[in-house]
Amino acid sequence: MKNLFTKTVILFFIFFSCKSQNKKIKSVVINCNKSIEIYSDSIGKHVKQIIDKNAQKTLKDPLINSLSIGLYVNNVSYTFHYGELTKGKGDTPTNKTIYEIASVTKTFTGTLASKAVLEGKLNLEDDIQRYLPQTYPNLEYKGDPIKIKHLLTHTSGLPGGYEEMNEISSNLSEIEFNNTYLKLENKQTKEKFFKDLSKINLTEKPGNTFNYSNFGSNLMGYILEKVYQKPFQQLIISKIIEKQHMYDTHFHTPRDKRNRLANGYLLGKPRPETNLAKTLWGAEGALKSTTTDMLKYIRYQFKNDAIVKESHKKLYEIDTDYWIGYYWWNIKNQNHDVHYRHDGGISRAKNVLVIYPEKKIGISIFTNESAISVNQELSNLVYNIYNELK
Structure with a gap:
């Protein structure tokens, strides 16, 4: 070939x-x-x-x-x-x-994280609490903290979804499950996100187990926002999407x-x-x-x-x-x-x-x-x- x-x-x-x-x-x-x-x-x-x-x-x-x-x-x-x-x-x-x-979208988030690591703004071994708005003593297990690399690999121990979403009955039909999930998803706010973060209880050492986590991915988005001091979505657009001339790729689809x-x-x-x-x-x-x-x-x-x-x-x-x-x-x-x-x-x-x-x-x-x-x-x-x- x-x-x-x-x-x-x-x-x-x-x-x-x-x-x-x-x-x-x-x-x-x-x-x-x-x-x-x-x-x-x-x-x-x-x-x-x-x-x-x-x-x-x-x-x-x-x-x-x-x-x-x-x-x-x-x-x-x-x-x-x-x-x-x-x-x-x-x-x-x-x-x-x-x-x-x-x-x-997560691969774009990961690409921006790799850029931050190469620029010295992040270190894979960093405790994530270094970048959070307050202290979260619950984000460690017997002295072992969640690190940046754990967020990037879904091994942080953070939940897959958001607090109420983890309680949706598995007995629902696929359509009923998605209707319930969508309603809860639309109620999420950044303020609520950090309140939920303070309620999380780690059950094992971070880095041990793969558990796909949308919650952890959004936390990574917040951290990238903090280290660059610019809105996360703006960073993805300016540092990745525009540089690759991807003019039809957006977080918010333009009206036209x-x-x-x-x-x-x-x-x-x-x-x-x-x-x-x-x-x-x-x-x-x-x-x-x-x-x-x-x-x-x-x-x-x-x-x-x-x-x-x-x-x-x-x-x-x-x-x-x-x-x-x-x-x-x-x-x-x-x-x-x-x-x-x-x-x-x-x-x-x-x-x-x-x-x-x-x-x-x-x-x-x-x-x-x-x-x-x-x-x-x-x-x-x-x-x-x-x-x-x-």
Whole structure:
């Protein structure tokens, strides 16, 4: 495959469209650089065949009515769009469709943290209380404090959600659970956040156990805000997003772009836009973006950049060949094939972002449908595409 991608560069767009299972399919080959480049018509078609075949298989799931796929291979970026955002409307997503990227936002938070570490504003071994507005004697276990590295690797011992959210009955249906969760989420405030922080009781030494924590991710957002003395969301925009020319990536979608924000569903039922960017810092999952912008972010992950390299460092080992970096929570070495992954999921959308540094392949996939079963479908789609491309 590598030899194929060294062929002569041809400058042009390729647009494809077809129909399958009554779901409209469109795909577009683009490049994130100023010029539009692909490496040959035959290779473009070969890539399209791989993506189309696997996408069509995924679209057989009755819950998944649309897909947007971004593919980065050897410095070339491709986007493909399938299905319809609104069932029966024929509104196929495009490069301008804006999705909520949910927890993939954490990788941006981790990138900013890696920058702060390199600049000497943070130290991975620092006790987090050094940066908090008051003393929290509860944030240590038998003299062992929560450190910065524990927040970045979800090993702090902090709860997964916020106080009341941890008490939601697991007997609720998926829709009932999400309705309850969304109501509680909308009631969060920064004042309440710190009150809840003072009530937490650590049950073991920080750094021992992985426990995915949105609470801890927002605390990291607060700490970054303190060390830079600027609002967290402004920092992410100015120090990462604008530098990568990701002009369609926002915490708060501008009014003139709101018509491009994808509608969302949970088990086929319409769901409202989340308020994560308004309640707390939004460090856990408040960003919104397009497939094109996510390809720019993928390209950034392949740069010979000190901040990126730091953010990819292995900070915690969950198991043999399975590590966590700066919020890259799924670093795996399967058959000597290392990849970095993060998933995003809210009650109206799902997405997966995977980086294969050695093969120079990156994949971003969005759908505007949320359900537990959709997670596995998108995961299968990512790995099927990669296994054929590599």
